[in-house]
Amino acid sequence: xxxxxKTLDQHTVSDEIIRCDVIIIGGGPAGLAAAIELxxxxxxxxxxxxxxxxxxxxxxxxxxxxxxxxxxxxxxSGPEYAARxxxxxxxxxxxxxxDTSVLEITPDKKVIxxxxxxxxxYQARAVVLAMGCRxxxxxxxxxPGSRLAGVYTAGVAQAxxxxxxxxxxxxxxxxxxxxxxxxxxxxxxxxxxxxKAVFELQPHANGLPRNIAQCLNxxxxxxxxxxxxxxxxxKNRLEGVTVSQVDENLRPITGTxxxxxxxxxxxxxxxxxxxxxxxxxGVTLDPRTNGPLVDEHCQTTVKGIFAAGNxxxxxxxxxxxxxxxxxxxxxxxxxxxxxxxxxxxxxANDTSDKxxxxxxxxxxxxxxxxxxxxxxxxxxxxxxxxxxxxxxFLLSMRVRNPHKNCTVVLQxxxxxxxxxxxxxxxxxxxxxxxxxxxxxxxxxxxxVVLKYE
Amino acid sequence: MTQKYDVIVIGGGVIGSAIAxxxxxxxxxxxxxxxxxxxxxxxxxxxxxxxxxxxxxxxGSLMAKFCVEGNAGxxxxxxxxxxxxxxxxxxxxxxxxxxxxxxxxxxDQGDRNGCPGLELIxxxxxxxxxxxxxxxxxxxxxxxxxLNSFIYTIALAENAHRxxxxxxxxxxxxxxxxxxxxxxxxxxxxxxRTRWVINCAGLYSDIIAGMLGNTDYTIYPxxxxxxxxxRKLEPFLPMPAYPVPNAxxxxxxxxxxxxxxxxxxxxxxxxxxxxxxxxxxxxPVMDLLIEDGARIFPYAKASSIIRSxxxxxxxxxxxxxxxxxxxxxxxxxxxxxxINLIGIESPGLTGSLPIARYxxxxxxxxxxxxxxxxxxxxxxxxxxxxxxxxxxxRSLVHSNPDYGEIICRCETVTRAEILAAIHNPLGAATLSxxxxxxxxxxxxxxxxxxxxxxxxxxxQEKNLEPQEVLYLRKDSRMFTGRVRDL
Numbered sequence: 039x040x041x042x043x044k045t046l047d048q049h050t051v052s053d054e055i056i057r058c059d060v061i062i063i064g065g066g067p068a069g070l071a072a073a074i075e076l077x078x079x080x081x082x083x084x085x086x087x088x089x090x091x092x093x094x095x096x097x098x099x100x101x102x103x104x105x106x107x108x109x110x111x112x113x114x115s116g117p118e119y120a121a122r123x124x125x126x127x128x129x130x131x132x133x134x135x136x137d138t139s140v141l142e143i144t145p146d147k148k149v150i151x152x153x154x155x156x157x158x159x160y161q162a163r164a165v166v167l168a169m170g171c172r173x174x175x176x177x178x179x180x181x182p183g184s185r186l187a188g189v190y191t192a193g194v195a196q197a198x199x200x201x202x203x204x205x206x207x208x209x210x211x212x213x214x215x216x217x218x219x220x221x222x223x224x225x226x227x228x229x230x231x232x233x234k235a236v237f238e239l240q241p242h243a244n245g246l247p248r249n250i251a252q253c254l255n256x257x258x259x260x261x262x263x264x265x266x267x268x269x270x271x272x273k274n275r276l277e278g279v280t281v282s283q284v285d286e287n288l289r290p291i292t293g294t295x296x297x298x299x300x301x302x303x304x305x306x307x308x309x310x311x312x313x314x315x316x317x318x319x320g321v322t323l324d325p326r327t328n329g330p331l332v333d334e335h336c337q338t339t340v341k342g343i344f345a346a347g348n349x350x351x352x353x354x355x356x357x358x359x360x361x362x363x364x365x366x367x368x369x370x371x372x373x374x375x376x377x378x379x380x381x382x383x384x385x386a387n388d389t390s391d392k393x394x395x396x397x398x399x400x401x402x403x404x405x406x407x408x409x410x411x412x413x414x415x416x417x418x419x420x421x422x423x424x425x426x427x428x429x430x431f432l433l434s435m436r437v438r439n440p441h442k443n444c445t446v447v448l449q450x451x452x453x454x455x456x457x458x459x460x461x462x463x464x465x466x467x468x469x470x471x472x473x474x475x476x477x478x479x480x481x482x483x484x485x486v487v488l489k490y491e
Numbered sequence: 492m493t494q495k496y497d498v499i500v501i502g503g504g505v506i507g508s509a510i511a512x513x514x515x516x517x518x519x520x521x522x523x524x525x526x527x528x529x530x531x532x533x534x535x536x537x538x539x540x541x542x543x544x545x546x547x548x549x550x551g552s553l554m555a556k557f558c559v560e561g562n563a564g565x566x567x568x569x570x571x572x573x574x575x576x577x578x579x580x581x582x583x584x585x586x587x588x589x590x591x592x593x594x595x596x597x598x599d600q601g602d603r604n605g606c607p608g609l610e611l612i613x614x615x616x617x618x619x620x621x622x623x624x625x626x627x628x629x630x631x632x633x634x635x636x637x638l639n640s641f642i643y644t645i646a647l648a649e650n651a652h653r654x655x656x657x658x659x660x661x662x663x664x665x666x667x668x669x670x671x672x673x674x675x676x677x678x679x680x681x682x683x684r685t686r687w688v689i690n691c692a693g694l695y696s697d698i699i700a701g702m703l704g705n706t707d708y709t710i711y712p713x714x715x716x717x718x719x720x721x722r723k724l725e726p727f728l729p730m731p732a733y734p735v736p737n738a739x740x741x742x743x744x745x746x747x748x749x750x751x752x753x754x755x756x757x758x759x760x761x762x763x764x765x766x767x768x769x770x771x772x773x774x775p776v777m778d779l780l781i782e783d784g785a786r787i788f789p790y791a792k793a794s795s796i797i798r799s800x801x802x803x804x805x806x807x808x809x810x811x812x813x814x815x816x817x818x819x820x821x822x823x824x825x826x827x828x829x830i831n832l833i834g835i836e837s838p839g840l841t842g843s844l845p846i847a848r849y850x851x852x853x854x855x856x857x858x859x860x861x862x863x864x865x866x867x868x869x870x871x872x873x874x875x876x877x878x879x880x881x882x883x884x885r886s887l888v889h890s891n892p893d894y895g896e897i898i899c900r901c902e903t904v905t906r907a908e909i910l911a912a913i914h915n916p917l918g919a920a921t922l923s924x925x926x927x928x929x930x931x932x933x934x935x936x937x938x939x940x941x942x943x944x945x946x947x948x949x950x951q952e953k954n955l956e957p958q959e960v961l962y963l964r965k966d967s968r969m970f971t972g973r974v975r976d977l
Contacts, residue, residue: 139897154892187962274967
């Protein structure tokens with residue numbers, strides 16, 4: 039891996055702009071997998087841009103095991119899982135610039151970077167967005183009380199402990215049953231801190247069942263569902279939190295307040311795809327996923343800009359991130375060959391109304407020749423959001439609430455085009471349904487309906 | 492040990508810092524005693540950061556006088572101190588006939604105070620000025636502006652410091668003794684003998700005044716809560732937008748303010764509280780802010796919140812009385828050479844420079860002030876990489892590679908800027924201190940990406956152990972130690 043500026047002799051340079059077939063933004067699991075697969079498909083001129091001093095992304099701080107069960111049928115730690123891809127990328131001679139931040143991506147796929155070596159402008163033919171996601175903060179959920187030391191998001195706590203050798207506190211409670219929160223409950227316990235409880239606003243857990251078993255149950259840490267932190271106490275360092283039960287509308291129930299003395303509050307209340315650079319490039323986001331709107335090739339609303347991994351949609355397992363990125367590679371390779379993925383190259387470009395705030399932007403309706411996919415209220419979103427209809431695709435979605443013995447039905451008009459029965463569907467587990475283009479009956483929109491008792 | 496000074500300024504807020512700077516124009520040995528670990532930790536850093544025009548204050552009051560004076564020509568101060576400032580203008584919007592009457596009265600008051608350019612405008616004009624702000628009509632004030640109250644206070648303090656003023660942090664004044672022609676100011680870290688005492692203690696100015704024999708005043712803390720909204724909304728709010736103020740409320744009403752950094756503030760509420768250091772946000776107010784804010788600025792939504800904060804107004808009027816009392820700036824015969832500034836709430840930020848001149852004139856009437864020939868009014872701030880052109884950025888990185896290392900992704904803050912913030916002239920060394928100086932950790936991820944790096948840099952540069960890293964105040968320990976001993 040090199041740091042800073044791409045060596046000029048390896049690429050065509052004109053007017054101090056370095057040309058490159060594919061630029062991949064982010065050297066985490068998505069970026070690495072996309073790069074490796076692209077190389078295998080014969081794309082030679084690939085550049086990964088990574089802001090950290092090493093590739094691997096968030097896996098670098100995930101020192102627990104459980105990665106790779108799907109893909110490698112082994113339980114690897116985060117760094118081990120990342121190493122398999124990093125080693126392969128090295129073997130294949132894929133260039134990855136570390137310590138390099140992207141300042142800007144333009145709609146015509148210029149990428150401007152900053153590093154200690156200077157500012158560099160690249161001109162890519164295709165861009166793969168693989169920036170991952172960030173955590174929702176205490177502020178995003180508005181917990182009353184002072185702003186003080188001792189409140190950490192789970193990922194930040196993990197970075198301090200696992201990467202920086204810094205201990206953040208002695209007595210902790212955790213808000214949110216997301217996977218990183220559960221992992222941190224165990225990690226803090228192993229490092230000698232007392233974890234009093236994990237509180238979850240929803241009536242169901244948000245993390246994977248295996249993490250609840252291995253990180254909480256095995257250590258006797260209680261998980262209290264339908265509970266939330268309603269007050270932060272202390273002026274300088276956290277002294278305690280008030281926790282309340284919530285009703286079916288998720289509003290705190292008066293009289294159920296309970297005080298927990300603690301010096302640390304870990305917040306694990308969700309992840310948000312990190313799409314600031316995507317928006318600069320003119321990519322339209324889906325307000326439901328906070329990721330780009332994409333077609334079955336993971337191509338965004340800007341031609342030649344693709345997205346994969348947690349920047350597109352927050353996945354449950356890194357194994358799925360790698361798979362998604364690999365699937366995307368095929369489409370990028372075709373795009374480079376044909377200068378435009380055939381199935382959707384005639385779609386209208388970004389038509390979002392720039393006079394309105396992006397947070398309020400309407401769904402950018404794809405052109406008439408694309409088939410849009412619309413989930414019902416019990417399903418939060420789908421990815422892709424629209425397809426060409428000329429290619430088989432995998433449809434990803436999450437249910438909003440847990441259900442037993444339910445069926446996901448895809449319909450065009452009144453015709454059922456695919457149907458999958460599930461013994462159990464929970465929000466923490468992404469549902470993926472393969473759809474064959476041969477089964478589509480028209481160019482009408484596909485509705486996705488969840489049927490349950 | 493007793494240190495000797497000509498002037499002791501108590502309080503490192505915007506008023507104390509402005510007075511310190513004004514004093515440094517003269518040959519006076521001056522020190523600022525601040526109980527916190529940095530300047531502008533309380534009211535001065537926790538407000539709407541608006542340079543008011545002066546129409547909200549009673550004609551003939553010190554508030555009106557200082558506000559109008561402070562507003563005029565703020566460009567000069569901004570230039571000297573290298574601080575961000577935009578004269579955006581402001582609208583006070585109305586919806587019904589009662590509002591219209593209120594706006595007419597407000598304009599009349601402003602005209603009498605000498606605020607230039609006030610005009611009542613209709614919806615058509617409002618559409619030209621700020622199409623996304625609600626309201627049937629409005630009063631437009633062209634002179635109102637926005638600044639960064641942290642950077643402004645820091646700049647005043649740094650310039651004072653550069654011109655010879657000593658800053659003592661973590662120096663809470665515990666008592667003041669008056670003997671003959673001098674005062675001895677007691678702190679846990681030593682005594683300070685001085686000829687002059689200037690009380691700029693803000694929320695605690697009544698307590699310090701009590702130490703100076705003046706027990707006539709009581710400060711009533713009145714809390715205001717704010718939300719900060721994502722910079723994505725910036726293009727839709729070109730200037731502050733206020734409702735018509737309610738004369739009996741503790742503040743000007745919940746308003747929308749763009750910041751010089753590109754985010755948007757909603758707030759503040761007005762709630763009289765018991766404790767002067769209770770900076771909690773509360774549930775009912777948090778709900779109210781978005782509801783009220785959206786009436787004036789429909790794009791204000793809970794999903795855009797990136798942070799909340801609170802400030803506390805040091806009010807001289809109780810809840811039952813309501814409204815505003817004028818600034819108190821006085822020296823009494825029984826305690827000569829002790830000047831109390833009490834109840835300096837809004838528009839204290841706007842009025843800070845004229846207030847400072849006024850106080851120094853009071854001193855000048857008592858003794859002959861000799862000009863400090865070495866006084867330099869200019870101060871240079873931390874260069875903001877993000878605001879530079881690409882060419883400028885290129886040459887910055889070329890001359891100092893630390894500019895090429897982006898530490899804070901959301902606000903594009905470089906290692907060079909973080910280092911400059913850590914090594915600030917005042918010697919403040921908390922995470923908050925770095926944040927307010929560099930904007931790092933202020934963005935939408937709130938330090939999720941950069942806080943670990945910044946804490947590490949701070950430890951490295953200041954040679955601190957993890958348990959010594961502080962968030963804001965003395966007891967705000969960020970960490971308990973190392974996971975493994977080195």
